[in-house]
Amino acid sequence: MADETSIRPEEVSSVIRQALEAEEPETSFESVGTVLEVGDGIARVYGITECRAMELVEFPHDVIGIAMNLEEDNVGCVLLGDDELIREGDRARRTERIASVPVGDELLGRVVDATGRPLDGRGPVETDSLRQVERVAPGIVKRQPVKEPLHTGYKIVDALTPIGRGQRELIVGDRQTGKTALVVDSILNQRETDVVCIYVAIGQKMASIARTVEVFEREGVMEKTIVVAAPASSPAPQWYLAPYAGCAIGEDIMERGGHALVIYDDLSKHAEAYREISLLLRRPPGREAFPGDIFYLHSRLLERAMKSSDGKICPSCENLTPLPPDEENVEELQPAKVCGHCGEDISGEGIVNGGSLTALPIVETKAGDISTYIPTNLISITDGQIFLETDLFHKQVRPAMNVGTSVSRVGSEAQIPAMKSVAGELKLSLAQYREMESFAEFGTELDEATQRQIARGERLTELLKQEQYEPMPVEYQVVSIYLGVEEHIADIPVEQVTRFEEEFLAFVRNDHPDIPEAIAETRELTDETRQALEEVIEEFKEAFVPEQEGEEADAEDDDDNE
Numbered sequence: 001m002a003d004e005t006s007i008r009p010e011e012v013s014s015v016i017r018q019a020l021e022a023e024e025p026e027t028s029f030e031s032v033g034t035v036l037e038v039g040d041g042i043a044r045v046y047g048i049t050e051c052r053a054m055e056l057v058e059f060p061h062d063v064i065g066i067a068m069n070l071e072e073d074n075v076g077c078v079l080l081g082d083d084e085l086i087r088e089g090d091r092a093r094r095t096e097r098i099a100s101v102p103v104g105d106e107l108l109g110r111v112v113d114a115t116g117r118p119l120d121g122r123g124p125v126e127t128d129s130l131r132q133v134e135r136v137a138p139g140i141v142k143r144q145p146v147k148e149p150l151h152t153g154y155k156i157v158d159a160l161t162p163i164g165r166g167q168r169e170l171i172v173g174d175r176q177t178g179k180t181a182l183v184v185d186s187i188l189n190q191r192e193t194d195v196v197c198i199y200v201a202i203g204q205k206m207a208s209i210a211r212t213v214e215v216f217e218r219e220g221v222m223e224k225t226i227v228v229a230a231p232a233s234s235p236a237p238q239w240y241l242a243p244y245a246g247c248a249i250g251e252d253i254m255e256r257g258g259h260a261l262v263i264y265d266d267l268s269k270h271a272e273a274y275r276e277i278s279l280l281l282r283r284p285p286g287r288e289a290f291p292g293d294i295f296y297l298h299s300r301l302l303e304r305a306m307k308s309s310d311g312k313i314c315p316s317c318e319n320l321t322p323l324p325p326d327e328e329n330v331e332e333l334q335p336a337k338v339c340g341h342c343g344e345d346i347s348g349e350g351i352v353n354g355g356s357l358t359a360l361p362i363v364e365t366k367a368g369d370i371s372t373y374i375p376t377n378l379i380s381i382t383d384g385q386i387f388l389e390t391d392l393f394h395k396q397v398r399p400a401m402n403v404g405t406s407v408s409r410v411g412s413e414a415q416i417p418a419m420k421s422v423a424g425e426l427k428l429s430l431a432q433y434r435e436m437e438s439f440a441e442f443g444t445e446l447d448e449a450t451q452r453q454i455a456r457g458e459r460l461t462e463l464l465k466q467e468q469y470e471p472m473p474v475e476y477q478v479v480s481i482y483l484g485v486e487e488h489i490a491d492i493p494v495e496q497v498t499r500f501e502e503e504f505l506a507f508v509r510n511d512h513p514d515i516p517e518a519i520a521e522t523r524e525l526t527d528e529t530r531q532a533l534e535e536v537i538e539e540f541k542e543a544f545v546p547e548q549e550g551e552e553a554d555a556e557d558d559d560d561n562e
Contacts, residue, residue, distance in 0.1 A: 153471020433457020
């Protein structure tokens, strides 16, 4: 028979609390509390009054926690370090500092964790600038329309689902369909631009992250790239915090008038980490055991991506203050006189173009089903999606983008006029091909017009294939797509289209560089450039000889048979 004086497990916390209240504390409980229980990366602390949400809490052995549950008699903290170092009864101290991350140009070329601590063995990050990881997304007054293109280097993406600076474009697909390859090449394509790239790796093996960093270094983009890593070996709170840390670093660049591209790879693991934390904090579960605020988790992250209004950069705090509207005429914008961040006089400073923060979140699907909980949430938040299909990937169509499901809600506003002039016809041709392709698979007898559409679609699909780590400048993309939409490859065998394109682009690059240079300079496909391009295509086609694979061998076999 159990002892009547024994204490049930659920009474342990209240007994400890009563004992603490009976003691004469050495310090005030307003700043120092006591650990009631710890386990699974969660610590409940009693006595730290006036604690704020997302405030950092210090534990013994330099373990840092984040206050996430503010309950009536205790604070639930998620631990960013090893919870085995913490014991019940340990002291915990408020830092009175909201979770922040180091920001600034000193982070360029570095690999850091979600708290800004270096992981690359190159010493501490020498910066005194900190920025809170959680910020309220700016209102519409501080934004301007997305109209400046951010080229990925992929023909099919830049032509059919263009991405603009300040846009949020979701990349969705099953495992092993080329999602990470697409964003890595997008970073490589910023080599000659003024865009700073932030790659946030969530839940990946450290070896995979190291290989990605090696690619950045080999291709010469690491010096303008920041990697925020929350590897698989790190606790769930690191996974949860990493995207917000990367976003804060990008926001700092944007508010100083620069341009940033942040990759979240991937938000499926981010949602799973938040679900784990929420269940351990005993928050009520909802659909698929996710907490009720899972939509808000990602919306408050992605809504921070934007194209900032024009304004003035403060010489003191280096932050951008947008141009406020004139009180008498709301439609007109007047130069700001006082910094909106530190209050310094900026009346004499010059107006600069607003910066931008572009977000490319990745989400993983199961069996190609984009109608599940997290993917549909993200599709409704973002400005479009690029759907990578497993079947296309296995058919060696790379990138394996499904042109029917993929969309960009910014559209041609994020394209240069030259690309806009050739991409419109491309969309129509591919849509017709996808519709007719199913008939061809059944061996149905097709009329001549349908056969032409299918033949055209097959060549365009072949033309849009692209190898990894080979992003293409937009002026050469225009030249390449022009070959397809103007029927210049209609007489080229499908299996020869890739070779024809490669040799033609090399011919243009070596013998006629003035054509891509004119497109890059004017951003348009003028009548003069179009005429010159037609002449070059005609000249090249006269010299191009398709490979006659197997014909010689067949001829020899015929001779032997005779």
